[in-house]
Amino acid sequence: MPKKLKIFQILSALLIIISLYWVLRTSNGSMQEISEVKTFPKEGFLAPEFVLVDKEGNQHSLADYYGKPVVINFWASWCPPCRAEMPALQEVYSEYHPLGVVFLAINASNQDSPDAAVRFAEEVGVTFPVLFDVSGDTSSAYNLRALPSTYFVDKNGIINKVVIGGPLSKALLKSHLAELLKVND
Numbered sequence: 041m042p043k044k045l046k047i048f049q050i051l052s053a054l055l056i057i058i059s060l061y062w063v064l065r066t067s068n069g070s071m072q073e074i075s076e077v078k079t080f081p082k083e084g085f086l087a088p089e090f091v092l093v094d095k096e097g098n099q100h101s102l103a104d105y106y107g108k109p110v111v112i113n114f115w116a117s118w119c120p121p122c123r124a125e126m127p128a129l130q131e132v133y134s135e136y137h138p139l140g141v142v143f144l145a146i147n148a149s150n151q152d153s154p155d156a157a158v159r160f161a162e163e164v165g166v167t168f169p170v171l172f173d174v175s176g177d178t179s180s181a182y183n184l185r186a187l188p189s190t191y192f193v194d195k196n197g198i199i200n201k202v203v204i205g206g207p208l209s210k211a212l213l214k215s216h217l218a219e220l221l222k223v224n225d
Contacts, residue, residue, distance in 0.1 A: 088181035089101065089102050090177075092173055094171055100171055108195055109220045110141075110191075110192075113129060114173075114184055114187060119188065122188045123160065127164055129143060129168075130167065132214060133167070134167070136217055144168065144171055145166060145168060149173050150176030154174070157172070186204050190203045192219075192220045
C-alpha cells in the first residue's frame with residue numbers, strides 16, 4: 041500500500057474518532073442543559089414560593105396567604121397594558137377582598153424603578169400589596185416572559201389559571217375569580 045494512502049487512512053480514522061468524541065461530548069452537555077431548563081408554572085401545579093417586600097419594607101410570602109385564593113399580577117410601570125389593567129385590578133379587588141381573595145401586584149423591579157412603581161400605584165389608588173422583585177428571582181421562578189402576567193392561585197397554592205399578556209378587563213377578571221372561588225368551595 042502506498043505510503044500516502046496509509047497516512048490518509050490513519051488521518052481519516054483519527055478524524056472520525058475525534059468527530060465521534062466531539063459529538064458524544066457535546067450531546068451529553070446539551071442533554072444536561074435541557075434537563076436543567078425551568079418549566080413554566082402551569083395550571084394544576086403548585087405556585088412557586090416567594091418572599092418579597094412592599095414599599096414599607098414589610099415582607100410578604102405566598103405562604104402567608106395559604107388557605108386563601110390569591111391573584112398574583114406581575115407588572116411594570118413602563119408597560120402600557122399593565123398600566124391599562126391596574127384600575128380594573130383595583131376595582132375587582134375592592135369587590136372580592138371582602139370574600140377573602142388576596143391580590144398581590146409584583147412589580148418586576150429588576151426591569152423597572154420601584155419609585156416609578158410606587159408613584160403609579162398611588163396615582164391609580166392601589167390598595168392591595170405592591171411587592172418589589174428587585175433581584176428578579178421571583179420573575180425567574182415564574183419564568184416570566186411577558187408583562188403583565190397574572191396567576192390565579194387557589195387556597196391550597198395550586199395555580200388555577202394563568203393569563204399571559206393584557207390588559208385584563210373587569211369582566212375577564214371576575215370570570216376567572218368565579219372559577220377560582222368555585223374551586224375553593
